[in-house]
Amino acid sequence: MPGSDDRCQGVPNPMVVVDSVSYAYGKRQAVTNVHFAVDPGRIFGIVGSDGAGKTTLLRMIATMLPPAAGRILIDGKDVVAGRHQVKAAIGYMPQRFGLYLDLTVAENLDFFMDLFGVAGQQRQDRRRRYLGFSNLLPFTERLAGDLSGGMKQKLGLACVLVHHPKVLILDEPTNGVDPVSRREFWQILAEMRAAGMTIIVSTAYLDEGEKCDDLALMHGGQILAQGSPGAMRAGFATLEEAMIARIADRVTDKGDGFAF
Numbered sequence: 001m002p003g004s005d006d007r008c009q010g011v012p013n014p015m016v017v018v019d020s021v022s023y024a025y026g027k028r029q030a031v032t033n034v035h036f037a038v039d040p041g042r043i044f045g046i047v048g049s050d051g052a053g054k055t056t057l058l059r060m061i062a063t064m065l066p067p068a069a070g071r072i073l074i075d076g077k078d079v080v081a082g083r084h085q086v087k088a089a090i091g092y093m094p095q096r097f098g099l100y101l102d103l104t105v106a107e108n109l110d111f112f113m114d115l116f117g118v119a120g121q122q123r124q125d126r127r128r129r130y131l132g133f134s135n136l137l138p139f140t141e142r143l144a145g146d147l148s149g150g151m152k153q154k155l156g157l158a159c160v161l162v163h164h165p166k167v168l169i170l171d172e173p174t175n176g177v178d179p180v181s182r183r184e185f186w187q188i189l190a191e192m193r194a195a196g197m198t199i200i201v202s203t204a205y206l207d208e209g210e211k212c213d214d215l216a217l218m219h220g221g222q223i224l225a226q227g228s229p230g231a232m233r234a235g236f237a238t239l240e241e242a243m244i245a246r247i248a249d250r251v252t253d254k255g256d257g258f259a260f
Helices: 005-010 054-059 081-088 105-115 120-133 149-161 178-195 227-233 238-249
Strands: 016-025 026-036 045-047 068-073 090-093 169-171 196-201 214-217 222-227
Touching: 016 054, 026 054, 026 068, 026 214, 026 222, 045 054, 054 068, 054 169, 054 196, 081 090, 081 214, 105 120, 105 149, 120 149, 149 169, 149 178, 169 178, 178 196, 214 227, 214 238, 222 227, 222 238, 227 238
Parallel strands: 045 196, 045 214, 090 169, 169 196
Antiparallel strands: 016 026, 016 068, 214 222
16 A cells, blocks of 8 residues: 555654545535545645635534544544544634633633643643733733734634644634734744644635645535645646636536635
8 A cells, every 4th residue: 555654664644534524414515525634743724715615624523513424533533433532632713713702811711721621730831821822911801802803813722722632623713813913823823833733724815825734725515636835836826826727627617606
């Protein structure tokens, strides 16, 4: 089998395996026969326009939806059969993360640490770490409802990280966030990757796609292409041109539209 020798020579097994996964809402097929693997300590980006199937795919990876077909493994465990074990190993931040707007920054973080059973010295260490690198330490007593959009997203990320997940799953985390906050958010993700965390992130921003180690283009519920940003961009002036060209190849004469 191709690649089996490499695995024997110390190449790590994939942290995430998505194997021929499909899902439908009634008669509408949302995800069709998607497959990819993500090695430990990598940022895997999923780019595509609204309605491409990105959110449904991430919800399946995050154990929120069971695949209708195929299977998903997180650290070797099936997301359906081993759901409780998988949930302990992942951090999931949906598009509308559930911060409590009438609680302060510190109270929100405390709530999630209570939820995950973080206690003692670990509690203080993680508060300093995650509020520190997200630049929220000066705002611990501010109500979450009074934070800017970018600060809310960074607080949401801090809350997701308090139990030290092996895999971080983010669904368009910077959608609608200002450019400076987007850059700061991605700096945090780069720090998490450097510490060994595996990250799967969906985005409609192709400049963010350039920051990923590996990239998949999703359209119409399918993966049209995947590879490194450089490989995906090969032969085109920009990543945007490359993605649009690949989608255009799949657009039928029925007038299907697309936009980033």
